[in-house]
Amino acid sequence: MTKLKLYSWLAGINLFxxxxxxxxxYVVVPMIRKYYVEKKALFTNDELMEMAxxxxxxxxxxxxxxxxxxxxxxxxxxxxxISAICSIIPPLVILGLISNWYAAFAANQTIMAILKxxxxxxTALIIDIVIDMYQLIREERSSLLNALVPLAFIANVFxxxxxxxxxxxxxxxxxxxxxxQQRKEV
Amino acid sequence: xxxFWTFLKIGLFSIGGGYAIIPLIQEQVVHQQGWLxxxxxxxxxxxxxxxxGPIAVNTSTFxxxxxxxxLGAVVATIGCILGGCVISISLYQFFQQHxxxxxxxxxxxxxxASSVGLIMSAxxxxxxxxxxxxxxxxxxxxxxxxxxSALLFGVALVILRxxxxxxxxxxxxxxxxxxxxx
Numbered sequence: 001m002t003k004l005k006l007y008s009w010l011a012g013i014n015l016f017x018x019x020x021x022x023x024x025x026y027v028v029v030p031m032i033r034k035y036y037v038e039k040k041a042l043f044t045n046d047e048l049m050e051m052a053x054x055x056x057x058x059x060x061x062x063x064x065x066x067x068x069x070x071x072x073x074x075x076x077x078x079x080x081x082i083s084a085i086c087s088i089i090p091p092l093v094i095l096g097l098i099s100n101w102y103a104a105f106a107a108n109q110t111i112m113a114i115l116k117x118x119x120x121x122x123t124a125l126i127i128d129i130v131i132d133m134y135q136l137i138r139e140e141r142s143s144l145l146n147a148l149v150p151l152a153f154i155a156n157v158f159x160x161x162x163x164x165x166x167x168x169x170x171x172x173x174x175x176x177x178x179x180x181q182q183r184k185e186v
Numbered sequence: 187x188x189x190f191w192t193f194l195k196i197g198l199f200s201i202g203g204g205y206a207i208i209p210l211i212q213e214q215v216v217h218q219q220g221w222l223x224x225x226x227x228x229x230x231x232x233x234x235x236x237x238x239g240p241i242a243v244n245t246s247t248f249x250x251x252x253x254x255x256x257l258g259a260v261v262a263t264i265g266c267i268l269g270g271c272v273i274s275i276s277l278y279q280f281f282q283q284h285x286x287x288x289x290x291x292x293x294x295x296x297x298x299a300s301s302v303g304l305i306m307s308a309x310x311x312x313x314x315x316x317x318x319x320x321x322x323x324x325x326x327x328x329x330x331x332x333x334x335s336a337l338l339f340g341v342a343l344v345i346l347r348x349x350x351x352x353x354x355x356x357x358x359x360x361x362x363x364x365x366x367x368x
Binding site: 127 | 197198199200201229230232233235236237238239240241242243244247248251256259260263264266267269270271273274275277278281288289292293294295296297298299300301302303304305306307308309310311312313315316335338339340342343346347350352353354356357359360361362363364365367368
């Protein structure tokens with residue numbers, strides 16, 4: 001792919017993905033996988049997971065953070081700029097257009113019905129990628145990492161533990177574990 | 187300028203994303219700055235859920251628009267995403283540069299595992315929303331079971347697992363089915 005072609009592909013794909021980011025941003029992860037990993041093979045599933053982890057651990061919207069990281073990976077700093085700009089254009093334009101008559105928009109039955117259908121699909125997309133990602137984690141063959149996935153889930157859903165604590169605690173556990181293993185080997 | 191700073195702050199402190207950050211935005215925009223009323227804010231959340239894009243970005247666009255037109259919207263949105271972009275790129279660079287260190291590698295692995303758990307919990311929340319119309323866990327939940335949505339979800343998941351279709355095509359299709367059945 002020539003440089004120019006890569007840049008315009010990046011711009012187009014970010015506009016496209018962003019225009020379909022319904023339901024809170026996580027759906028960007030399966031979208032990036034489809035276009036960057038499966039269609040173009042620009043990076044691997046494992047690298048995608050690293051990026052998703054970093055995007056998740058940083059402040060701000062995971063959707064934007066992830067698009068920017070993917071842009072950086074495939075096209076450097078210019079890729080970052082293109083991805084950032086193109087992923088905020090669709091929400092800017094759409095909200096700009098409807099901000100004046102949003103009350104009518106929110107009460108529209110047809111729009112509600114379409115969105116409800118899309119929401120069921122977004123749910124399926126997220127569950128689908130969670131299954132695949134969990135399989136990747138299992139391939140590491142580490143019972144500690146295996147256990148972290150359900151633990152983080154339970155801590156977040158049932159104990160409402162703040163994301164930042166969950167991330168710090170799991171880093172802490174893994175560091176202690178690595179340290180203990182090192183000691184054993186020495 | 188005030189717009190930019192406020193949203194830079196919102197962007198920087200909104201770790202976890204999605205629905206978790208709504209109270210934070212509300213505190214800043216409604217209570218501290220008094221830019222919007224509770225009522226308008228509630229409307230914005232509804233709109234944000236209906237329009238594409240992350241909620242924080244949508245809210246910043248909307249608030250910026252109300253206060254200072256298109257320029258306001260652009261300024262607020264850039265403020266909102268700037269912190270996250272800079273930090274996530276630096277963090278990623280850090281992990282890349284220190285790959286050989288077993289401790290850095292262990293930290294990254296733990297982040298990967300726990301973030302899968304967190305994406306799982308985001309999936310669980312939206313699953314509740316789809317099946318029962320609410321994300322609160324309560325005993326009366328089952329009474330609101332929406333079998334049409336559950337069925338649509340099930341079919342979409344099977345299609346995804348089996349045929350790996352284009353997600354956007356599938357979303358449009360699901361939207362169209364929603365239009366027909368609801």
